[in-house]
Amino acid sequence: MPRTLPFFVLVTIAAVLGDGAIPTELHAGGMANGIIRGRVEVRRTTTNSDRRPTVASLGAPPERERTIPKQSVVYLQSAPRGAFEQTDPGRAVMDQRNETFVPHVLAITTGTIVDFPNSDRIYHNVFSLSKPAKFDLGRYPVGRSRAIRFDRPGIVRVFCDIHSHMNAFILVFSHPYFALTDGEGQYRINDVPPGTYQVVAWNEGVTSDPKPAVVPDGAATELDFLLR
Amino acid sequence: MPPKPYRGRSRVIVLAAVALLTGARTYAQLPGEPIVFGDGRVTLGGDVSATYGCAHGQGIAGCGEDVGFFNYTSYDDSLIRNFRIDLSASVKAGEHISFLTEIRTDNLDTPQPYALYARIRPWRDRRFDIQIGRIPPSFGAFSRRPYPSDNMLIGYPLAYQYLTSLRSDALPANSDELLRMRGRGWLSSFSVGDPTPRAGLPLVNALSWDTGVQVHAATDLVDVAASVTTGTLTKPLVRDNNGGKQVSGRVAVQPVQGLILGTSLARGPFAARDVAVTAGLSTDDRSITQTAWGADIEYSRGHYLVRAETVLSAWRVPLVRTPVIDLPLRAVATSIEGRYRVVPGLYGAMRWDHLGFSEIQGSTVRREWEAPVTRIEAGIGYSLMHNLLLKVAYQHNDRDGGRVPTLGITAAQLVYWF
Numbered sequence: 001m002p003r004t005l006p007f008f009v010l011v012t013i014a015a016v017l018g019d020g021a022i023p024t025e026l027h028a029g030g031m032a033n034g035i036i037r038g039r040v041e042v043r044r045t046t047t048n049s050d051r052r053p054t055v056a057s058l059g060a061p062p063e064r065e066r067t068i069p070k071q072s073v074v075y076l077q078s079a080p081r082g083a084f085e086q087t088d089p090g091r092a093v094m095d096q097r098n099e100t101f102v103p104h105v106l107a108i109t110t111g112t113i114v115d116f117p118n119s120d121r122i123y124h125n126v127f128s129l130s131k132p133a134k135f136d137l138g139r140y141p142v143g144r145s146r147a148i149r150f151d152r153p154g155i156v157r158v159f160c161d162i163h164s165h166m167n168a169f170i171l172v173f174s175h176p177y178f179a180l181t182d183g184e185g186q187y188r189i190n191d192v193p194p195g196t197y198q199v200v201a202w203n204e205g206v207t208s209d210p211k212p213a214v215v216p217d218g219a220a221t222e223l224d225f226l227l228r
Numbered sequence: 229m230p231p232k233p234y235r236g237r238s239r240v241i242v243l244a245a246v247a248l249l250t251g252a253r254t255y256a257q258l259p260g261e262p263i264v265f266g267d268g269r270v271t272l273g274g275d276v277s278a279t280y281g282c283a284h285g286q287g288i289a290g291c292g293e294d295v296g297f298f299n300y301t302s303y304d305d306s307l308i309r310n311f312r313i314d315l316s317a318s319v320k321a322g323e324h325i326s327f328l329t330e331i332r333t334d335n336l337d338t339p340q341p342y343a344l345y346a347r348i349r350p351w352r353d354r355r356f357d358i359q360i361g362r363i364p365p366s367f368g369a370f371s372r373r374p375y376p377s378d379n380m381l382i383g384y385p386l387a388y389q390y391l392t393s394l395r396s397d398a399l400p401a402n403s404d405e406l407l408r409m410r411g412r413g414w415l416s417s418f419s420v421g422d423p424t425p426r427a428g429l430p431l432v433n434a435l436s437w438d439t440g441v442q443v444h445a446a447t448d449l450v451d452v453a454a455s456v457t458t459g460t461l462t463k464p465l466v467r468d469n470n471g472g473k474q475v476s477g478r479v480a481v482q483p484v485q486g487l488i489l490g491t492s493l494a495r496g497p498f499a500a501r502d503v504a505v506t507a508g509l510s511t512d513d514r515s516i517t518q519t520a521w522g523a524d525i526e527y528s529r530g531h532y533l534v535r536a537e538t539v540l541s542a543w544r545v546p547l548v549r550t551p552v553i554d555l556p557l558r559a560v561a562t563s564i565e566g567r568y569r570v571v572p573g574l575y576g577a578m579r580w581d582h583l584g585f586s587e588i589q590g591s592t593v594r595r596e597w598e599a600p601v602t603r604i605e606a607g608i609g610y611s612l613m614h615n616l617l618l619k620v621a622y623q624h625n626d627r628d629g630g631r632v633p634t635l636g637i638t639a640a641q642l643v644y645w646f
Contacts, residue, residue: 050261050262050264050268050271051262051271052262052271052273052316052645052646053262053271053272053273053316053317053318053328053330054318054328055316055318055328055329055330055343055364056343056364056372056373056375057364057372058357058359058364058366058372058442058444058446058451058453059347059349059355059356059357059359059444059445059446060326060347060349060355060357062355063352121448121485122485123485123486123528127572127573127614128572129572129573129611129613129614134571134572134573135572136531136569136571136572136573138529138530138531138569139486139528139529139530139531139533140529140530141484141485141486142485157614159614164615164645165261165262167261167614
């Protein structure tokens with residue numbers, strides 16, 4: 001399956017140039033926006049990030065939550081004209097709790113500031129070497145937080161320098177047409193202008209082939225994905 | 229005996245480095261995380277490192293070998309020309325018991341079990357563990373992080389690697405014999421015990437773990453560990469060779485987040501029974517002992533990490549002939565190291581290290597029983613990926629004795645782990 005990064009580049013180009021989608025003006029001509037919804041089924045094994053064997057430790061490490069939800073993200077590969085200007089960046093939070101990044105997957109628009117509070121009674125050191133956002137927040141104690149603004153679209157893999165089993169994904173979009181799946185794998189992208197789009201599902205670094213979706217005037221369209 | 233030719237090993241190290249770099253280009257071919265199977269009961273991890281260093285100094289042309297044997301861990305093995313594969317595994321056999329092992333090969337030699345033990349946690353909610361088998365050392369701070377991915381530089385602190393002339397299977401009959409071996413820890417020989425020249429012992433052996441039982445308890449503030457093992461810090465063993473046991477322990481406190489203060493103690497007989505008998509001691513004599521005390525401190529905040537550790541070791545050996553050896557034979561090793569992350573993925577690090585020794589009286593001279601060594605190492609580490617690190621370091625060694633008193637070494641190390 002193709003890796004995800006090129007799709008984000010396409011998303012950016014499409015959003016800026018208005019290419020690849022029916023050039024529908026948002027809320028123009030009396031047309032009402034629609035919805036794309038459906039389900040993402042993940043059939044491949046997605047094990048949680050375990051610790052490396054703690055052979056050099058004097059004792060067993062603390063127990064961690066073993067069932068971290070590995071959400072999928074569904075997004076429009078090509079966004080409508082004007083989508084880029086429509087983004088409304090805000091703030092998001094990726095907590096560090098029980099030696100785990102919570103949530104494991106964060107989907108945001110460009111310009112969003114993400115806070116990384118430390119809720120553990122041990123040091124963490126959040127860093128990323130991903131091209132869209134290279135950063136190293138250093139070590140800071142419980143109760144402290146540091147923040148990063150994400151200005152470039154793409155996939156940002158986040159790690160802790162002290163705890164190699166801690167990792168997370170931040171998917172940064174240049175448009176607002178994306179959604180995270182819930183516990184059942186259901187997703188819903190709201191407020192999509194009528195038109196034809198290519199839609200992609202992503203899960204833990206694996207993307208689906210793009211699927212066409214026709215969004216009718218003021219109605220919903222169903223689109224399911226299967227990721228192996 | 230001349231230094232062993234490294235041509236074959238060099239090829240292995242270079243090939244390994246190329247393979248790792250090629251692997252970096254095709255990320256999908258390398259596991260990025262530990263391999264977990266058996267419904268989460270079995271976890272496999274690994275560390276692979278390729279290290280190549282060139283010595284510079286008087287009489288060394290081009291990329292020379294470590295002719296001063298400053299970084300050797302045995303007569304054959306040097307830390308600066310090494311290709312190491314470490315595979316570790318943990319198997320959960322139930323809620324209260326796990327089995328852990330680590331298999332290691334250096335330069336593709338026969339793999340050896342570096343660790344093999346059972347970890348028992350009697351109460352699931354209490355941080356109290358009993359570990360039985362070939363266990364991690366209780367003593368010191370560096371002894372549990374000798375992995376290339378944990379070591380901020382390429383060389384090890386002198387206390388954990390530098391070979392003194394003392395051996396566990398051969399002992400000096402008098403102080404003149406001991407003084408003759410100053411600065412020759414890579415290949416020393418004494419008249420009591422095995423006369424074959426062999427490598428000496430470091431203060432604490434970080435390349436081999438001891439066998440025994442360990443008890444560990446921890447709270448957020450205090451961490452305590454105590455062990456009873458067959459070998460000693462200087463000579464860890466799988467099978468007992470002298471009937472004596474080493475007792476060691478460590479207490480660490482964390483008064484505030486980021487600050488760790490630790491102190492350690494260890495005492496045990498370090499020489500083999502055969503050499504004790506040869507020296508005229510009874511078969512179960514435990515007077516050939518190593519006693520060690522250690523103190524360590526670590527402080528980190530933001531992008532800084534600073535550590536300091538000192539190890540004081542005192543050995544007692546039999547007094548066989550005159551001029552007798554002034555006992556105990558003491559050694560004090562002190563290292564201070566620091567790391568600063570300059571930008572994401574790039575850090576600079578430096579370590580200052582000194583190993584000093586007590587003086588003894590020979591027939592004609594009074595001086596340290598081993599040649600004091602001072603080492604400064606500085607380097608950078610660059611993360612090519614989150615689990616692929618390239619280190620480059622320069623190390624300067626000064627020794628008050630031996631064939632090569634001063635040596636500079638430039639080394640590069642590529643480390644991959646999952």
